Amino acid sequence: MDYAPARFHASARKLAEQGGDFAYTPENQAKFDAVVQRYPADQRKSAILYALYLAQGQQGYLSPAAMSHVAHHIRCTAAEVEDVVSYYTMFFTKPVGKYVINVCRTLSCALLGAERVTEQLSEVLGIAPGETDPTGTFTLLEVECLGACDRGPVLMINDTDWHERLAPENVRTFVDDLRTRGVGALTGCHLHKEGGKT
Ligand code: FES
Structure with missing residues (x-):
């Protein structure tokens, strides 16, 4: 089987997209x-x-x-x-999609197939990591450890929602569910559930 060469994080200055005037509400x-x-x-x-x-x-x-x-x-x-x-990867210098899909790519998730998950997401969404789809629904990002290393591959959606153990073969269903059911389609974080939170 052919594998793509490993990608390593390269810090790069992000040119901000122009917007209008800005002041806090x-x-x-x-x-x-x-x-x-x-x-x-x-x-x-x-x-x-x-x-x-x-x-x-x-x-x-x-x-x-x-x-x-x-x-x-x-x-x-x-x-x-x-x-x-x-x-910081959580700050954006251009508009992002309704759902920002952050895929953990650190070692534990990588060993459990995170790179294949990212490749499948790229294929299903038609975008590369760092891009937003033309409908403005999805942005795909790769991030470092999200702190649930035994439940990989782990995804964080926007800043708050969570999905664990996403197998590459389930990516298309995952995207369809997210599109139709929103964050209700996600597994959530096992630590919250075990702590009595949903
Ligand atoms: S390595 Fe992915 S959550 Fe820690």
Whole structure:
């Protein structure tokens, strides 16, 4: 059987897609103000991840204007904000799909077939990792360990929803179910279930 050569993560500066002007909504401004006051005045930069999550939650991704807005609020340079955005895979610099499918590719999941899962997802969705399908429904990403290594291959959908033990041969059904039933089609996280949460 032929296998594709292993792909290794390469950190790359992501050029942000232009958007219009950006400012927090009054609700998000109030949330930011409440959180930033927990930090000493000379350490406002410590609120950068929260500030970015607020901006991304509001806009769907982080445009240059959104990053400038965050930089202004936490009193650092736009370049410092860009450094953080380019480091973390959970920040997006262009619009993403309704469902962002994050496939864990770290060792345990890799040994359990994660690369085949990603290949099948690419084939079924018609996109490569890092891309969004033309309907704006799915974005496919590869990420590092999601912390459920004995239940691989593990997928995280958006920031909150979870699917475990996705076999490559079940990918097409998985995509169809996600498309028709939404996150209700997912297995969820076994730790939540064992802890009494669903
Ligand atoms: S290696 Fe995939 S969840 Fe840890």
